[in-house]
């Protein structure tokens with residue numbers, strides 16, 4: 001019998017990155033604005049924009065920084081209400097608070113996607129912007145969302161932190177809204193430890209974001225884009241210094257060539273395990289929406305008809321089988337459970353999202369896993385589900 005696969009280790013960083021980094025360590029040239037010509041960060045911006053099919057990109061210190069700069073570039077007055085999904089990472093309401101705006105939470109359904117009825121009801125004239133967080137890469141109905149927002153002239157920011165490689169009607173996620181933000185934190189498709197990038201086709205948004213990210217004085221001249229816009233914004237905006245440094249870009253750039261393989265293998269691993277889990281009477285993996293082609297590096301599934309006690313017994317049994325399961329709503333202080341976001345003030349009652357979070361399970365499923373690993377994981381989970389149901393019944 002195979003051992004439980006290690007689902008935590010990252011892939012090695014490509015050899016070419018190490019060569020590039022060694023050169024930089026020799027020269028000490030780590031700041032993106034030192035060299036007159038294209039720095040590794042500037043080259044990354046050009047390559048990433050080309051990969052996604054966006055006009056402009058700005059690399060920064062994190063996806064959170066990209067979301068914050070996006071909100072600032074939209075010039076939202078203090079206390080503007082920003083609609084966000086209630087199922088997301090705490091970094092998203094945090095970015096809204098950081099921009100001195102107020103997050104308004106929208107219900108998320110059992111399929112991990114924005115509840116469109118609640119979204120339409122909460123998209124009032126008071127809403128100044130919408131952030132759609134494609135949580136764990138699950139895409140909400142972007143056609144419906146864009147139509148409703150276009151109708152009211154409300155800008156949409158896509159939090160595509162975990163969605164690199166996902167498409168919607170064949171279009172890259174992150175290019176549908178006015179701005180798309182991605183993460184290079186270690187658990188995302190491209191791993192630089194930390195880092196983020198924003199993309200847009202809007203020249204004034206990118207010009208403002210470039211300056212606010214820390215392109216002080218005339219450093220904007222080292223961005224080969226929208227030079228006609230900077231004179232207007234020069235000295236008009238605060239500098240938040242959220243730049244990326246050259247070492248991060250050197251780690252990221254060679255991984256761009258790996259994206260395609262990681263997407264193809266990640267999706268086929270996910271779908272293979274999803275089929276095995278869906279064969280269990282206790283587990284269901286919600287299907288993707290029809291226009292969506294996913295790029296998963298983890299799997300989410302719901303436990304059907306389980307009590308809290310049975311859900312915890314399931315997580316324990318899976319852990320005993322060597323597979324760690326996170327139940328978003330049942331672990332203390334979970335950063336993805338909206339009721340823990342006390343920093344936003346009073347958290348609303350959102351029964352649909354709460355019910356989902358209490359039964360939604362999360363297991364990492366990196367693209368590098370092979371069929372025996374996937375069989376092991378699926379078997380560990382389905383047998384844990386059966387064990388949990390029977391054990392709790394036996395005690396009762």
Ligand SMILES: *Cc1c(COP(=O)(O)O)cnc(C)c1O
Pocket residue numbers: 061062063064065088089091092133134135136159161162182183184185195196
């Ligand atoms: C990881 C993640 C973030 C935060 O990204 P950072 O680069 O760590 O700031 C935001 N939203 C989602 C959906 C994420 O998965």
